[in-house]
Amino acid sequence: MKGWVVVAGLGPGADGLVTPDVAAALAAATDVVGYAPYVARVLPRAGLALHASDNRVELARAAHALRLAARGRRVVVVSSGDPGVFAMASALFEAMEGRPDWQRLEVRVLPGITAMLAAAAAAGAPLGHDFCAINLSDNLKPFDLVLRRVWLAAEGDFAMAFYNPRSRARPDQFRQVLEVLRTRCEPDRLVIFARAVSTPDQEIRVVTLDTAREEMADMRTVVLVGSSRTRAVGRFVYTPRSA
Ligand code: SAH
Numbered sequence: 001m002k003g004w005v006v007v008a009g010l011g012p013g014a015d016g017l018v019t020p021d022v023a024a025a026l027a028a029a030t031d032v033v034g035y036a037p038y039v040a041r042v043l044p045r046a047g048l049a050l051h052a053s054d055n056r057v058e059l060a061r062a063a064h065a066l067r068l069a070a071r072g073r074r075v076v077v078v079s080s081g082d083p084g085v086f087a088m089a090s091a092l093f094e095a096m097e098g099r100p101d102w103q104r105l106e107v108r109v110l111p112g113i114t115a116m117l118a119a120a121a122a123a124g125a126p127l128g129h130d131f132c133a134i135n136l137s138d139n140l141k142p143f144d145l146v147l148r149r150v151w152l153a154a155e156g157d158f159a160m161a162f163y164n165p166r167s168r169a170r171p172d173q174f175r176q177v178l179e180v181l182r183t184r185c186e187p188d189r190l191v192i193f194a195r196a197v198s199t200p201d202q203e204i205r206v207v208t209l210d211t212a213r214e215e216m217a218d219m220r221t222v223v224l225v226g227s228s229r230t231r232a233v234g235r236f237v238y239t240p241r242s243a
Contacts, residue, residue, distance in 0.1 A: 003069035007089045009082040009112020010041055014198035017113045025076050025110060033065045034078035058091035066095060066102045082114040086135045086163050115222040116161035119194030122204050124236030126224050127159050129243045137164035143173055150177050154184035159239055160225040165217040175214040185209055190226040190237055193217055206237055
């Protein structure tokens with residue numbers, strides 16, 4: 001049997017937001033590899049081996065998936081949202097560097113609905129014009145660079161999506177991000193805290209920058225910051241297409 005690896009995005013949480021292609025790959029798989037909470041979203045069945053691993057072991061997890069495929073297994077590596085957005089797809093390609101044998105394997109990336117797009121849809125259309133996405137975690141880059149990118153995004157008047165805004169390990173950093181925004185943006189700039197989007201725990205909170213507080217975010221929250229043109233219409237928030 002010829003093995004393969006599919007890197008698949010499971011979407012933000014709701015079953016209806018898993019693409020048919022991802023569902024088909026899972027149905028054809030012999031093995032599922034991923035961070036434990038994401039593997040837990042895959043329905044167990046006979047003949048399907050589930051390999052749940054810890055956070056922060058992306059390269060080892062990717063190598064494990066490639067080794068299984070080289071042995072003829074059909075492997076789906078799962079991420080939440082989209083696998084190319086702060087997730088496993090890059091780790092897989094990094095693990096393939098210097099390994100011509102793994103580079104010859106059948107590898108496919110199947111997109112998913114990333115958190116910022118599900119959050120934007122829940123709020124209206126805050127990302128309707130130019131925007132950028134920034135990972136606020138300093139696991140893989142210095143925090144100075146995070147602050148510099150936030151500053152430059154504000155300077156460029158982009159709407160912004162912040163992933164991994166806040167964790168117990170770094171409770172204070174998101175406050176510094178808000179401070180940088182306050183130096184560049186007007187106090188009534190709209191900020192959306194979108195938590196657990198598309199799950200039963202979903203909460204969408206729209207505030208202005210002067211009332212935004214670091215406690216409003218946790219690791220299940222994606223934060224959307226409007227551009228200077230972003231505004232409210234009824235209970236929705238949108239960014240006009242002309243700017
Ligand atoms: N690959 C994922 C992102 C992984 S980073 C994607 O494309 O969505 C993990 C971060 O994503 C979380 O800290 C949070 O900021 C965001 N996130 C993931 N799922 C979410 C959801 N259902 N609601 C809100 N934010 C979410």
